Amino acid sequence: MNWITGFHAVEEALAAGRPLDRILVAKGRHGERVEEVVRLAKSRGVPVRFEDRGQVDRATGTREHQGVAALAAAKPAVELEDLLAAKGDGGLLVLLDGIEDPHNLGAIVRTSLAAGAQGVVIPERRAAGLSPAVARSAAGALEHTKVARVPNLVRALMDLKEQGVWVYGFEAAASKSYTELDYSAGCALVLGGEGRGLHRLVREACDQLAHIPLRGPISSLNVSVAAGVVLYEVVRQRSLRLDKPVVPDHSQRSG
Amino acid sequence: MNWITGFHAVEEALAAGRPLDRILVAKGRHGERVEEVVRLAKSRGVPVRFEDRGQVDRATGTREHQGVAALAAAKPAVELEDLLAAKGDGGLLVLLDGIEDPHNLGAIVRTSLAAGAQGVVIPERRAAGLSPAVARSAAGALEHTKVARVPNLVRALMDLKEQGVWVYGFEAAASKSYTELDYSAGCALVLGGEGRGLHRLVREACDQLAHIPLRGPISSLNVSVAAGVVLYEVVRQRSLRLDKPVVPDHSQRSG
Secondary structure, X not given: OOEEEOHHHHHHHHXXXXXXXXXXXXOOOOOHHHHHHHHHHHHHOOOEEEEOHHHXXXXXXXXXXXXXXXXXXXXXXXXXXXXXXXXXXXXXXXXEEOOOOHHHHHHHHHHHHHOOOOEEEEEOOOOOOOOHHHHHHHOOHHHHOEEEEEOOHHHHHHHHHHOOOEEEEEOOOOOOEHHHOOOOOOEEEEEEEXXXXXXXXXXXXXXXXXXXOOOOOOOOOOHHHHHHHHHHHXXXXXXHHHHOOOOOHHHHHHO | OOEEEXXXXXXXXXXXXXXXXXXXXXXXXXXXXXXXXXXXXXXXXXXXXEEOHHHHHHHHOOOOOOOEEEEEOOOOOEOHHHHXXXXXXXXXXXXXXOOOOHHHHHHHHHHHXXXXXXXXXXXXXXXXXXXXXXXXXXXXXXXXXXXXXXXXXXXXXXXXXXXXXXXEEEOOOOOOEHHXXXXXXXXXXXXXXXXXXXXXXXXXXXXXXXXXXXXXXXXXXXXHHHHHHHHHHHHHHHHHHHHOOOOOHHHHHHO
């Protein structure tokens, strides 16, 4: 149990988007600073509980908590370098350009793990953090997935490209279909935020762009559905490569 | 604008899960029956607004509303027969065996339309109705998608099979992968509820069962993601069939 105590430390943890399980506020503690912590916690999806001061003492193991304490989540974010194991064949990363809905982020973490990705990269700002709401939607997958929070997504894309990772961005306006890309080498899939798509600099940093074909009067898929469609195209292409080595057609016919 | 007025009619519409845009209650109207309507509306995701009685008069065009009125949503459910256009080649239906989360239902309606499906079939009971929450998640797709609510999903599966539609069920325990199924003929994809999967009788009514391969400690995907993965495998297989007629290998090499 990793308790963060006192206003300054709790405010910093919230501002940095550190994954927090919950926040305790001692009953009887009031004022603007408490309200600010509660407001921030709400915006991050961190539950707040009001407890007797004695209970906060016991939970945190100290009396030096100023009546406010945050329980750090088990899952810390990793560094981008920790994900570079993905640079070889079979490597697979997912980069999210500003996904704000924690349910979508959770579902994408879950699908990424299920599809064999090594990790997920999210920006530090203007994006859902690793909140309990994300963990719930990830249905256990968050504990097993490496998630890197980076200060600058474009910089992260550049670093990945320097390491030999192919960077593929997905957006409706691209001319190629996602099924036409070659996912055999290590690659990073970049998906944009709900209803907004990729930022210009992110788009320009991609090696290739592709779309998911849409019929009817539909301009986009839900981003977690789009991530699933592309991730499982990677799985499909790679399983073909592994299970069915290229052989002349006549040998297949005789089989 | 299709207004339903009076306690009895509004209660019935709510109980039947009819898609409702909103409910108006005249200010000053109190009592158990109002509370029951508000409670039911909440459970169905239908917003309730309290308005002056004069405004309710004007909105509904009558004074005979007992202080309660519901605005029927533009989108009524269709009959299963309306979906049987899907029985030929290129036909595609999605059947949902007890999806309770309106966000998932909405995302599936959206993806179904984007993938070219003719419609979605949902059971009348123990499932999310066509609420405004579903319409929001569907992001406009609900207005363009035929959704049939059937009293008995197994009966609907039997009817579809009699009409020559192939019925494919998806669950983790199936031995085949979803990519091994042949989606060229008209087919119906059956997906189970979150964390529960297909009911036994539904599973037994399917022509074939298949799974989506999952790595790591993951037992299932979010159901709207799973629907997207399978729907886009159908799109992929069918586009191969249409765009790229089977030709001998050497002709491809010379191209």
